[in-house]
Amino acid sequence: MSLSRRDFTRLATLGTLTAIGGGAAALVGPSAASAANSAYVFGYFKETPNESGDSYALHLAVSTDGLNWRPLNQNNPVATPTAGTLGLRDPFILRKQDGTFVVLATDLRGRIFNQNNQYLHVWDSVDLRSFTGYRRIRMHGLATHTWAPTAFWVPSRSQYAIVYSANNGADVFMVNYTSDFRTVSANQVYFSPGYPVLDADIVADGSTFYMYYKNMSNGLIYGARSSTGAPNSYTNYTGGLRQGNAMEAPLLIKNNTGSGWRLWGDSFSPVNNDYYGWSTSNVAGNSWTLLNQRDYTPPLSAKHGSIVGVTSAEYDGLVSRWGLPSWVRLKSYNFPDYYVRHAGDVGRIDAYPFDPHQDQLWRMVAGLADSTGVSFESVNSPGRYLRHSDYAIRLAANDGTATFRADATFRRVPGLADSTWSSFRSYNFPDRYLRHSNYVLRIDPLSASSSASDRQDATFRVS
Incomplete structure (x- = not known):
């Protein structure tokens, strides 16, 4: 985050958040609604080159194709933290096993990345149209940061894993396990490949866990996979990806159609292009095709966001709650x-x-x-x-x-x-x-x- 903060996280299914900031994108486990997903929602915070448009709060946008986005609430925040730094980055939204949602986000306001913080912002939500139970949870006692959270269900443990970027002498991914997103297990190293890493996004497809992340030593995005999702069980299987001068905040999402995947990478700086995308028909392979920027339009000023599929009813509920923009680009x-x-x-x-x-x-x-x-x-x-x-x-x-x-x-x-x-x-x-x-x-x-x-x-x- 001092050099690379993940600015594009996957928002989860449905509704309206109450957070502000950044989070990481991650795996959303199977849900009853997933088979009927016909649209997408995107959660993000905002930055502009001279900081006049910065907003360290949760913003939402919707899309019917997962490519072209319309901000909700006139691109104004839908949620804001009330503790810690009073700002958030890298929002991540997870649909839990019971069909409700939890929102995680980095506790950080602004662009000062040398501060230590052991906490994450957390909200609960039934439908993302309202948010309850705001709290912060302490992930570790280290003199370091807690950036870009991602979370996913681990069937073998009957718990959720929360993975985030931290430094224990090296830039690594840490993990804590939880059943309720209120109390968490002791932190442990999740992935430390021998070079500094940032911004993990982890998605399960069948019995395979796919993790995309930034290699900070060369600025490239890599893919790794594991058959268990357990700590230190991942093996790289893709070459490095990058467009522009630098990239971070990889976001992996399966298309609602059930076939094909997209991988997004956020630009390193708010003065550069927002993000780039790739597509593949086979996430298990090592063949990503760069998307033409003509084919997608990110939300205005969006940084480190998260995307997740939603049903048509959930899409309609979001639009009804927040409204589509009164302006166009x-x-x-x-x-x-x-x-x-x-x-x-x-x-x-x-x-x-x-x-x-x-x-x-x-x-x-x-x-x-x-x-x-x-x-x-x-x-x-x-x-x-x-x-x-x-x-x-x-x-x-x-x-x-x-x-x-x-x-x-x-x-x-x-x-x-x-x-x-x-x-x-x-x-x-x-x-x-x-x-x-x-x-x-x-x-x-x-x-x-x-x-x-x-x-x-x-x-x-x-x-």
């Missing part, structure tokens, strides 16, 4: 880590993350000139809209004129490069479409016969 098709934003009253696309992070948030409202169209009102500069002037896109205040209303109105149509995405045709210049050129937005004449690159410049995902 526009993601570039051919620069999929870039989003439409305003900067200096100019419409443009930039790679996220950036600050102010709210510059990319838009209220997509009924068209000012025609309610069957759409207009884009800035969230952090209300009353100001994207409009074209001399074909260039600017952010400007609505002056109430017919010309402004027409300039700020677009027709949403199937994407020119991909019909599952969207393109936006100018209302008063219907042969012209919103597109980026040298990262700056404008409207230009385009059609199905335009070049592939021009059509891609005019294609966006509304998320």
